[in-house]
Amino acid sequence: MAEQIAISDKILIVSDKPDGQVKQLRRSFRELGSETLFCPLADIAFDTRYPSGIDIPALEGALPAGVIVRSISGGTFEAVTRRLGILHALTHLGVPVWNSAKAIERCVDKSTTTFFLANAGIPTPQTFAVEGPDNAKTIVEREASHGPLVLKPLFGSQGRGIRLIRSIEDLPDPDDVDNVYYLQRLVVRNGPPYRDYRIFVSNGEILGMMGRCADGWITNIARGAKAESVAGPLRQKLEELALAATSAIGTDFAGIDIVQGCEGNLLVLEVNSMPAWTGLQSVVPVRISDCIARAMVELLNPDIKERPAA
Structure with missing residues (x-):
């Protein structure tokens, strides 16, 4: 008889470094009464000494209750393939992994993202x-x-x-x-200033959105763009398009980049499976990390969602 696989009650947060978003997630899970473990994916090994076949530092062959993938560091083709293989294996063993290796693979390769968007009839350049x-x-x-x-x-x-x-x-x-x-x-837009939009979706729910405004046509927050709130009838159109994009790609949470052309047409540029939310957090009232943590905890403990509020 095969030896039984041990399951921990800890939630694993995978990231190449303990950045601000990792710290926010750990705090959010802690406030919900869930213990977390942080580990770079590169430090997790395939190890057939254990019944699970996986060795996560500090768990000694046990599996986590769930996994949140915050980031995966770059590396050789062989290294990245092995790391994604770990995520595939965890999913195979029944561990909820957000986002799954399949979703990450679809998002990290822009050509594959575009293929799935176009195949689903979602407007994209x-x-x-x-x-x-x-x-x-x-x-x-x-x-x-x-x-x-x-x-x-x-x-x-x-x-x-x-x-x-x-x-x-x-x-x-x-x-x-x-x-x-x-x-x-190139999607021709009105400007300067130039704008596009980032919509954050978690577990089928819109957590928030922002306009990214810049003097140049590249509108990434990391390149100096400013975050703005989004109001008016445009919000509903952005929400509908973002939800359709996440469904087409199969992400559990994602940041969807949408651009509006001069004629008002909306097109999806990218779906990010490991999105940061520093800029977005500055213009939305909810704590993004709280929403992600709550959705994972409710997945692992369905009775929490069904329990009436005190």
């Missing part, structure tokens, strides 16, 4: 992802006459490495982009 400079030149020669393209790193974040492509001369060397060219039609 025309996008082309190819390998090699010759294929990229073919795309630019065909498409640039219809307007500029935006080149983004396939695995990039926070606005780093984004370039405007108006002609083949603007294309970087293949070594600069790992020989992969992700090209997206």
